[in-house]
Amino acid sequence: MQIDPALFEENERTNPAENHRQFAEVGSLACNAGGVLPSVTVAYETWGTYTGDNAVLVCHALSGDSHATGWWSRIVGPGMPIDTSRFFVIGTNALGGCQGTTGPASNAPDGNPYGSRFPIITIEDMVEVQGRLLKQLGISELLCVAGGSMGGMQALEWTIQAPIPVRKAFITASSSSHNAMQIGFNEAARQAIMRDPKWKGGDYAVNDQPVDGLSIARMVGHLSFLSEQAFDIKFGRKLQKKEAFDYKLGVEFEVESYLNYQGDKFTTRFDANSLLIFSKAVDYYRVESLVGSESDYLVASFSTDWLYPPHQSEAIHQMALRAGCRSRHLQIDLPYGHDAFLLDAEYQGAALTRFLAE
Amino acid sequence: MQIDPALFEENERTNPAENHRQFAEVGSLACNAGGVLPSVTVAYETWGTYTGDNAVLVCHALSGDSHATGWWSRIVGPGMPIDTSRFFVIGTNALGGCQGTTGPASNAPDGNPYGSRFPIITIEDMVEVQGRLLKQLGISELLCVAGGSMGGMQALEWTIQAPIPVRKAFITASSSSHNAMQIGFNEAARQAIMRDPKWKGGDYAVNDQPVDGLSIARMVGHLSFLSEQAFDIKFGRKLQKKEAFDYKLGVEFEVESYLNYQGDKFTTRFDANSLLIFSKAVDYYRVESLVGSESDYLVASFSTDWLYPPHQSEAIHQMALRAGCRSRHLQIDLPYGHDAFLLDAEYQGAALTRFLAE
Numbered sequence: 001m002q003i004d005p006a007l008f009e010e011n012e013r014t015n016p017a018e019n020h021r022q023f024a025e026v027g028s029l030a031c032n033a034g035g036v037l038p039s040v041t042v043a044y045e046t047w048g049t050y051t052g053d054n055a056v057l058v059c060h061a062l063s064g065d066s067h068a069t070g071w072w073s074r075i076v077g078p079g080m081p082i083d084t085s086r087f088f089v090i091g092t093n094a095l096g097g098c099q100g101t102t103g104p105a106s107n108a109p110d111g112n113p114y115g116s117r118f119p120i121i122t123i124e125d126m127v128e129v130q131g132r133l134l135k136q137l138g139i140s141e142l143l144c145v146a147g148g149s150m151g152g153m154q155a156l157e158w159t160i161q162a163p164i165p166v167r168k169a170f171i172t173a174s175s176s177s178h179n180a181m182q183i184g185f186n187e188a189a190r191q192a193i194m195r196d197p198k199w200k201g202g203d204y205a206v207n208d209q210p211v212d213g214l215s216i217a218r219m220v221g222h223l224s225f226l227s228e229q230a231f232d233i234k235f236g237r238k239l240q241k242k243e244a245f246d247y248k249l250g251v252e253f254e255v256e257s258y259l260n261y262q263g264d265k266f267t268t269r270f271d272a273n274s275l276l277i278f279s280k281a282v283d284y285y286r287v288e289s290l291v292g293s294e295s296d297y298l299v300a301s302f303s304t305d306w307l308y309p310p311h312q313s314e315a316i317h318q319m320a321l322r323a324g325c326r327s328r329h330l331q332i333d334l335p336y337g338h339d340a341f342l343l344d345a346e347y348q349g350a351a352l353t354r355f356l357a358e
Numbered sequence: 359m360q361i362d363p364a365l366f367e368e369n370e371r372t373n374p375a376e377n378h379r380q381f382a383e384v385g386s387l388a389c390n391a392g393g394v395l396p397s398v399t400v401a402y403e404t405w406g407t408y409t410g411d412n413a414v415l416v417c418h419a420l421s422g423d424s425h426a427t428g429w430w431s432r433i434v435g436p437g438m439p440i441d442t443s444r445f446f447v448i449g450t451n452a453l454g455g456c457q458g459t460t461g462p463a464s465n466a467p468d469g470n471p472y473g474s475r476f477p478i479i480t481i482e483d484m485v486e487v488q489g490r491l492l493k494q495l496g497i498s499e500l501l502c503v504a505g506g507s508m509g510g511m512q513a514l515e516w517t518i519q520a521p522i523p524v525r526k527a528f529i530t531a532s533s534s535s536h537n538a539m540q541i542g543f544n545e546a547a548r549q550a551i552m553r554d555p556k557w558k559g560g561d562y563a564v565n566d567q568p569v570d571g572l573s574i575a576r577m578v579g580h581l582s583f584l585s586e587q588a589f590d591i592k593f594g595r596k597l598q599k600k601e602a603f604d605y606k607l608g609v610e611f612e613v614e615s616y617l618n619y620q621g622d623k624f625t626t627r628f629d630a631n632s633l634l635i636f637s638k639a640v641d642y643y644r645v646e647s648l649v650g651s652e653s654d655y656l657v658a659s660f661s662t663d664w665l666y667p668p669h670q671s672e673a674i675h676q677m678a679l680r681a682g683c684r685s686r687h688l689q690i691d692l693p694y695g696h697d698a699f700l701l702d703a704e705y706q707g708a709a710l711t712r713f714l715a716e
Binding site: 033034035120177178179181185187188191194195196202212213215219220223228231232236237245247248251252253254255256259260276280309 | 391392478545552573580584589603606614634
């Protein structure tokens with residue numbers, strides 16, 4: 001297998017300029033878990049021209065946003081599998097997020113941030129809000145809904161709720177239900193935030209969030225995004241800008257510097273409460289049947305993705321077949337771990353291109 | 359494969375009553391990494407009667423202590439593979455620990471805890487200190503040195519330094535060198551401690567340590583000790599003492615409760631600075647050759663141990679063969695992840711019994 005270490009760098013490009021972000025008001029929401037949001041704003045972006053049968057909705061993972069041509073630049077763009085010169089592509093920031101859509105850092109009607117008052121959100125709520133937006137935009141059918149990780153859960157849920165008809169769903173590196181290990185990683189991340197004194201029960205000032213807890217949470221995330229092999233390719237035992245150990249508690253190895261850098265950088269663009277809300281949403285999610293779905297499925301997984309192991313994708317595929325749907329599961333042998341869904345254009349990209357042309 | 363979920367509970371028994379812990383003064387130590395300890399105390403326990411050719415040293419992992427019949431009750435005890443009715447068994451608390459051997463929480467000559475002044479310790483230093491103790495005890499040869507994880511590194515190092523001759527080494531679930539992923543997990547744990555405001559640069563009061571950071575660090579550890587399969591067997595998606603979700607940020611699933619419990623319990627028996635010192639020791643360790651070793655090796659690994667994957671044990675085995683030593687690598691198919699080295703008596707135990715009888 002040919003390994004290109006430079007590939008890993010692509011994963012840095014997840015939050016570029018806000019570009020042509022737009023906003024829509026989609027009304028009040030009675031949340032699936034019981035809470036109420038008096039009004040919901042959705043941040044979204046579109047690319048291309050709508051022709052009635054070419055709409056593709058792209059759903060982001062835990063740390064993403066509406067800018068799908070940024071964080072999924074190998075999949076979404078002109079000439080890419082989700083070809084913005086042929087399709088009308090919509091990216092939205094998920095409900096509960098911190099990139100323009102209503103979330104814990106948004107102001108409640110009293111003019112103060114929701115903070116601890118923000119309700120628990122489910123994947124079902126995210127899809128409800130996206131459905132309202134797409135109806136407002138005059139979209140009557142989705143050619144495809146696509147997403148990886150948490151985005152794959154939204155894509156899966158779209159084929160169940162189908163607020164507008166969904167012809168195809170591309171679900172990569174995802175799951176119909178978190179297992180105990182996935183919940184465990186999320187819980188360690190949540191505790192890192194919630195045990196930071198600066199979290200203050202969720203009611204911190206927006207410009208003074210629990211940065212250390214959030215940074216630790218993101219480090220735990222990055223540990224789960226790479227595989228052992230990916231860590232070895234990327235870092236090995238290389239030292240951080242030195243020839244010999246300093247023998248101190250601080251950074252010695254490159255991998256240590258990387259984790260601290262990723263953790264700290266994340267705190268400049270992401271709200272700690274949004275991470276809590278998203279991580280709960282994916283832990284709660286569980287699909288047991290796709291009976292009634294009218295969609296075709298392309299499910300992709302990666303051999304070294306131990307966070308979302310291929311057998312979880314196979315379970316989605318089998319569930320789709322049992323529901324009488326057309327489905328394919330593509331298991332891809334790449335060394336990049338969970339991050340592969342962001343990095344791989346070649347294998348999942350080719351399959352997605354064919355899937356969209358069928 | 360027969361799975362007994364009750365097996366997992368055994369892992370709780372890592373820190374029972376202190377029993378017949380003894381203490382020895384082994385003098386000052388010029389540490390491998392440059393620091394100096396003016397005097398070193400070693401906490402140790404022994405079982406059985408020394409007959410000149412029956413001494414077995416048991417080395418503990420990161421969270422263990424001298425009480426080998428406690429944390430390794432399936433391997434060490436009367437009638438067990440390391441049979442305390444036949445062998446003279448010695449357990450020591452490793453240098454840098456917090457169970458009686460000199461560590462960061464011990465008082466320096468000025469009467470205050472070392473804290474941030476405690477030097478970086480290496481696996482080589484741990485073995486030097488154990489060697490001095492065994493010489494004091496009048497032991498002229500080790501029939502065997504045995505350990506798992508960090509204890510396996512000490513066992514491996516014993517065959518290199520051999521302060522007294524070592525006939526056999528049993529090294530289970532361990533490595534001759536941490537890879538980037540292993541260092542990464544340790545770094546996330548270290549940062550959780552060091553970013554806790556109560557850490558205070560390492561100079562906290564011994565009775566007021568950074569409990570939240572230490573608890574998070576331990577949760578990260580536990581995530582790496584189990585396998586996906588072990589998490590599923592042990593917890594699945596079972597809820598914590600309820601029938602339905604509460605939809606809140608707190609604990610919903612049993613696995614969340616388990617991680618918080620393990621994390622918090624750990625803070626009542628372990629010093630945060632000792633965790634830092636031990637985790638650095640294992641990250642620094644690297645063996646590239648066993649040329650000169652006079653020992654026989656039994657190396658064991660577990661199929662689902664992704665923290666210390668079997669290929670790392672195979673590397674030790676191959677290194678031993680290249681050095682002209684007798685060696686065997688036993689790869690055991692069990693679902694318990696890294697914890698398997700504490701839980702498995704049947705497979706590694708049988709092999710160890712034969713190895714000691716050869």
